[in-house]
Amino acid sequence: MFHHLSWWYKLFNKNFNGGHESILGGIVIHCLLIVFGGTGDLAHRKIYPAIYNLYVSGHLPERFAMVAIGRRDKTEEAFRGEAADAIRRYTRENRGTQEDINKIVSRFFYRRADFTEYDGYEELKEYMNILDDKFQTGGNRVFYLAVAPEHFGTIVSNLARCGLTSQENGFKRVVIEKPFGKDLRSAVELNNIITSVFREDQIYRIDHFLGKEMLQNIMVIRFANALFEPLWNNKYIDHIQITSSETVGVESRGGYYETAGAMRDMMQNHMLQLLMLTAMEAPVSLDTHAIRDEKVKVLKAIAPMDPVKASRNVVRGQYGEGIIYGRRVPAYRSEHRVSPESDTETYMAMKLEVENFRWAGVPFYLRTGKRMPAKTTKIVIQFLPLPGILYYKEFNKLEPNRLIIEIQPREGVIIRFNGKKPGTKSQIIPVELDFCQNCAVGEVSPDAYEKLLLDVMNGDSTLFTRWDEVEYSWKLMDGISEVWSRQKPAFPNYAAGTWGPAEADELLQRDGRRWFND
Numbered sequence: 311m312f313h314h315l316s317w318w319y320k321l322f323n324k325n326f327n328g329g330h331e332s333i334l335g336g337i338v339i340h341c342l343l344i345v346f347g348g349t350g351d352l353a354h355r356k357i358y359p360a361i362y363n364l365y366v367s368g369h370l371p372e373r374f375a376m377v378a379i380g381r382r383d384k385t386e387e388a389f390r391g392e393a394a395d396a397i398r399r400y401t402r403e404n405r406g407t408q409e410d411i412n413k414i415v416s417r418f419f420y421r422r423a424d425f426t427e428y429d430g431y432e433e434l435k436e437y438m439n440i441l442d443d444k445f446q447t448g449g450n451r452v453f454y455l456a457v458a459p460e461h462f463g464t465i466v467s468n469l470a471r472c473g474l475t476s477q478e479n480g481f482k483r484v485v486i487e488k489p490f491g492k493d494l495r496s497a498v499e500l501n502n503i504i505t506s507v508f509r510e511d512q513i514y515r516i517d518h519f520l521g522k523e524m525l526q527n528i529m530v531i532r533f534a535n536a537l538f539e540p541l542w543n544n545k546y547i548d549h550i551q552i553t554s555s556e557t558v559g560v561e562s563r564g565g566y567y568e569t570a571g572a573m574r575d576m577m578q579n580h581m582l583q584l585l586m587l588t589a590m591e592a593p594v595s596l597d598t599h600a601i602r603d604e605k606v607k608v609l610k611a612i613a614p615m616d617p618v619k620a621s622r623n624v625v626r627g628q629y630g631e632g633i634i635y636g637r638r639v640p641a642y643r644s645e646h647r648v649s650p651e652s653d654t655e656t657y658m659a660m661k662l663e664v665e666n667f668r669w670a671g672v673p674f675y676l677r678t679g680k681r682m683p684a685k686t687t688k689i690v691i692q693f694l695p696l697p698g699i700l701y702y703k704e705f706n707k708l709e710p711n712r713l714i715i716e717i718q719p720r721e722g723v724i725i726r727f728n729g730k731k732p733g734t735k736s737q738i739i740p741v742e743l744d745f746c747q748n749c750a751v752g753e754v755s756p757d758a759y760e761k762l763l764l765d766v767m768n769g770d771s772t773l774f775t776r777w778d779e780v781e782y783s784w785k786l787m788d789g790i791s792e793v794w795s796r797q798k799p800a801f802p803n804y805a806a807g808t809w810g811p812a813e814a815d816e817l818l819q820r821d822g823r824r825w826f827n828d
Contacts, residue, residue, distance in 0.1 A: 339481075340373030341767055342438060342447045346425050346465055347456035348378020349389075352487070354396035356518075357456065358418075360759035362397045365414045369764055375417045375445045377438065381424055389420035402757050417445070425457070425465050431472040438474070449480025452766055458566075459489055463503040470507040485514045485766055489574050490775070493791065494784035501777055514766050515775040519580040519687075521758025523747065524721040526773070528587045528689075529601075531715065531723065538713070539592075541693070544672045548710065551675045551690040551826055552584045555682035557634050559806070560656070564647030572626070572658040576678040578787045579775070582609070584717075585674055586779075588689055589664050598772040602779070609782035611666045615789035624790050625813045626799060627657030629681040632806030639681065639806045653799055656680045659814040660790075661821075675818060677825070681806035687717040690826045709740040712826070722746035 343361075345353055364370040378389060394415050421437060423430035442449055453469060455462055466484065469475050475482045484504070491497025504513060519525055532539055541547070554576060560567040567575065586605040593600035613619070630641040643650050657679030664674065693711040714724040722745050729741040765773055803811040809827055818824055 339450055339767060339769075340371040340445070340447045341450035341452055341481075342441055342445070343374070343376045343452045343454060343763075344379065344434075344438070345376065345454045345456055346379045346461075348420065349380035349382050349384075349392075350456055352456045353378065354392070355400050356757070356759045357454065357763070358393045358396050359400045359402065360757055360763050362401055362411065362414050363757065363760050364764060366410055369760075370414075371767065373446045373448075375419065375441050375447065377419045377421060377434075377441065379421055379423050379425055379434070381422065383422055384420065386420045390415040390418055393418050425461065425468070428468050428471065431468045431474065435472050435474055447480070450482075451480065452483045452485060454485040456487060459487075459491070459500070462486060462500060466504050466507050475507050481512075481769065482508070483512050483514060483766055483769070484508050485516055487516055488579050489570060490515055490579075490780050491784065492569070492574060494781065494788050497780055497784050501780070505777075510777060511771065513777075514762075514771060515777075515780065516762055517579050517583055517775050518758040518762065519583055519717075520773040520775075521760075521762040522717055522721075524715060524717040525584070525587065526761075527747075528715060533592050542691075543668045544670055546693055547672055548692045548694045549673045549675065549821075549823060550588060550692070552581060552588070552677075552688075553690070553825075554581060554584075554678045554687040555684060555809075556680050557682060557685050559629070559639060559642065559681050560645050560648065562646065564645050567656075568648060568652060568654050571654045572656055572678055572680070573787055573790065577658050577660070577676065578783050581676045581678055582783045582786075583775075584687075584689060585662070585676065588691075589669060589674070591668070598770065601772055602776045606776070606778050606782065607666075608664060609779065609786070611664045611669075612786060613663045613665050615786055617789075617793050620790045620793040621797075623661040623817070624793075625657075625659040625811060625817055626655035626794065627659075627679065627804045627811040627814070628652070628654065628799070628801035629656050629679075629804055629806045630802030632681065632808065634681060634683075634807045641802055641806070642681075643802070653801060655799070655801075657804060657810045657814070659810065659817055661817055673821065675823075675825075677810065677814060679804075679810050682809060683807055683827075685719060689715040689717070691715075692823075692826070708738060714826075720746060721748040 345357060347353060361370065361376060378393075394411050397411055397415075419437075419441065421430075421434060423434060438451065441447070451474070453465075453474075455465055457465070466475075486504070491500050532542060583605075586608045589608045590601075590604040591607065593604045615624070628642050631644070632639060642648060642654070642656050643652050648654075657677070659675070659677035659679075662674045662676065663669075664672070691713040693713075695708070695710055708728055709726065711728070712724075712726040714726065716722045716724070724745075725743040726740055727743075728738050731737040731739045762773060765771070803813075809815075809825065815825065
């Protein structure tokens, strides 16, 4: 059965990406990629390896060049050497050769500029025109803002001021990393600036979770299998759990995390995207707008988070010191660039209700946290128990049936059901059908950034966040933030290496349920 999933996925991509059967698919138009923040961590860890992998797999357009914009004073040769080192270190698999690396970095260029000052943009415009002529990119440009969010508006405004966003010659697109604002008000202000320069169809708000292989597969699992879709409702499903846990702390990102926390870093974007894809209705087609319309309907159907619900159905936590993989790790308040009295949450769990005909009465439990016992992102669909007859009379500890969609680091699907244990005794045990997509040797899934960069070049915005998704998600989160602002948390309230604060367990226990930690 599960072999058919990959077949359907390829068919989905074939229909979705212009008739190409490749897992990445699509017809990529030649373009110039301009990366603001080109000397930063994101560029080295994700963007440059993604470009290289697209090149090695034959998906990068022949007429392509990349310009990195940074404040550091360095030669182009030095920059290319750093980019090559990053590719060797972070590429998703041992593929290609040194010759391949040399060929792709020969298309990498570096310009030193302070992107907060307008003067450098006129010089950048002239330089891009030279590269357009050299690589015959036809004026097609993708501006990737791999910088802190406070610089988004400045960069976009300066691009427009010097004419770099003109549509007269080739397409112009902008890629924006999260977080998109820190609340609804700031998100609206930022969106007003960006939409004064770019149309909505030119804006690509990137959420790398949406580029992950198994996340894209959720729609295929649901809508291409008669085994699942008829059961995907409140008549058969008891509840749904969505978990994204990390074993790491904040590492070198303490300064950023102090202003973000688990809510802004994970819950408002990644976790709600998982919820939308799990709960959405079947779109009328695989058209970008049709899919996004159904996703937004889910957010609109979520019951508002008033103060009573926010206090009762939302839990926040912060890790103290503890043990991870046998090693003692510090508390969050002892991390680099973190206040010793910080009230920033590193854990968040919440119970949501999607108030529509399909999901009425089915709770969705979401949780995300750092310094947890395992790194995993998965969706657990737990089905309703059978009536208390037959085997339930004799065996009162039967496990419920579960469908588990694993997104990272393991990619796959598990169906857990009850079966007879072999032997002379009548004993029922849970058994599994297990499909692992990335377990086989040689079956390395493309990194999310490969797929998303390719989609930007293709002009396919399906896997990017539309403005109304951002708007409704912030409306939900703002209700929680308002309640939190009036309450002093008792932090830290969970030890590193555990599954979060006790209040998170109580959130499910009072409903007669428990977190699935297997």
